Amino acid sequence: MIIEIPNSNSIEINTIILDLNGTLSINGIISAETKSLIKQLKKFNYKIVLISGDIRGNAQNIATELEIDLLLGKTSEEKAVQMQNFDKNTTASIGNARIDIGTFKNSKLSIATLQAEGIHTQILKYVDIIVPSIENALQLFLNTKSLSGTLRK
């Protein structure tokens, strides 16, 4: 999906990397709206990938249920290594924690979700946008006019 950014270069995002705990799921729960948004994004041909430290041991079950890919990354460095599987120029990432810095650094566009599990303040310098929820973050890729509005100069 091409995202036009007024007064700046347009960007193309084809892959969305998600963190699991504290981002896709809150206290272990994924909302019905989030599941619906993931389905819609796949219909728009976005590739959706979970890169997770899997602290709850349920990442594979979630990836299977949502029909998305899972890569394990138990540290920020391991997440950075997993990001080498993707083209940085067309990849966006969504996360909340210090472990996600390795993901954010290797993304064209980085989004933090400030939800119930919190965000780590060290991630602030690595993200482009902060939104209140994972639903809001995913909606930005379906309603790209809103995304353009936030990114415009």
Ligand SMILES: [Mg+2]
């Ligand atoms: Mg997290």
